Amino acid sequence: MSKTAFVFPGQGAQYAGMGKDFYDNFKESKEIFQRANEALGFDITKLCFDGPNEDLSITKITQPALLTVCMAIYEIIKKNSNNNSVVMGGLSLGEYSALTAAGAMDFETAVKLVYNRGNYMQNAVPLGEGGMLALMGCTDEDAIRFCKTVTERFGLLEPANFNCPGQIVVGGKSAAIENALGQTAEFNIKKAVKLQVSAPFHTSMLISAGNKLKEDLSKIKFKKPSCNVISNVDTEYYNDDLIIADKLEKQVYNPVRWEACVRKMIADGVNTFVEVGPGKSLSSFLKKIDKNVKSINIDSIAALEQYLQLTYA
Template structure:
């Protein structure tokens, strides 16, 4: 059996009807029932039927993706007697990874990411922040370019290191616009504005990080039973106190996804199984290293293919 890790997607992977063909799986059904109870509303119905405007509200999107991700993982665990060597999640997906590692209770995680979504939305007034994907430039060029166009109170930062040559920037709208123009004029293949409601993973999220820290202090976390390769440090963590620090830092600092994947590879992982809606991470991971064995789990067919890949 291959040494595999399970990875979990972040915000943007949601779509109305996700998991519709997977919902009769007993583990998937149980997971959505637990989610509805934990949140006191019908998350399953919104996920399956929409409307999209409701599903795309950050405070709904985040629990919806987490629930789908945990459902996919449980379906996998019900079919094979194998424990992943590691887990990791992209941004929001880190909470799914912590559930998978036994560090965070599922119901607590759902309520925590709902609060996280609310806090992120409240941190910056609508229209004052922005994000954009910069394609075709080295990480250092993007980092230095962000510094060059930033001003006091009007700054932009490198926020997601997704693949070699794909860095997402985040910050004040005017600064992001200046950076986009700067990169377009200095060798970027493309600069793509992202449809987001808040500038994630930058210092403008400090008030959200403060609220998250307060919320985490009232939740019981455990040491992780499986190494969690966290976004903030790009290294494996198991100690609960370190995990809490990483979750808070993640909101105001970059997602170091390329480093996370390479660190797992260095520790012997050769296959990555994406649990959750869509195939975003499969796409990123393929660009990071084509030698990786990749699969996603979002329905019965993809589950069977993932099991065959692991064997």
């Protein structure tokens, strides 16, 4: 029997116009956007549809915008398919979409929480003091060794995202980032690309953001997820509502272990991954992790119809 995982993207997947065809064609999707506007107290719908992309890329806007679009699409999938999902997951911010889809918190709670999370992450490190690099063509071990050496020589640099084989993101002090670019050949790194982000996400430089988020999380009464949801921090499933707050806090300043999450889901029998939301980043990672599993991306009505035809074929 086919076992399906629904997975949700993180920051970087956003674009102006995302989710508009769902808003225009499904009352359930329109309601999600309207609920987001009311919960946040500003028009996130207009930002999702019209941008501009510069505003949509501000972390405190990106996070609630992506969660809103993902939930607007997921509502329609849930309504129209015989959900045989055995697990859900998400990359960084996407983990909040997964927990919301699995009923661990209501949508209003989630959208306000990720708005605050974006604010805390954005303000944790003064602009210009931190950054991130994507490392291509190296092993996890090479990336870890690279970070350790750069830290000893130039200042803090830490692994932030283990996305897929040959793509690891690292983050740290700006001086370390600048100097690190000249050290890559020594560590079997084929290419290093400086990312256009405002802070070194998922590194220890974000501990203050995690502490602030912890206060918000402590006020939420989470429910046990209705299906397995995998944690980026330790690649274990949330089997208890009492551990959700602790893991979400730690996720802010610990590496996202996405490749290991996917391998765990595959080992547990998942053979189809449905990426719910804008972009195809998770599907592209999946191809590099395991070519034998199927991936489907749903970010348009045409893609949804194609998925439903396959589901009921």
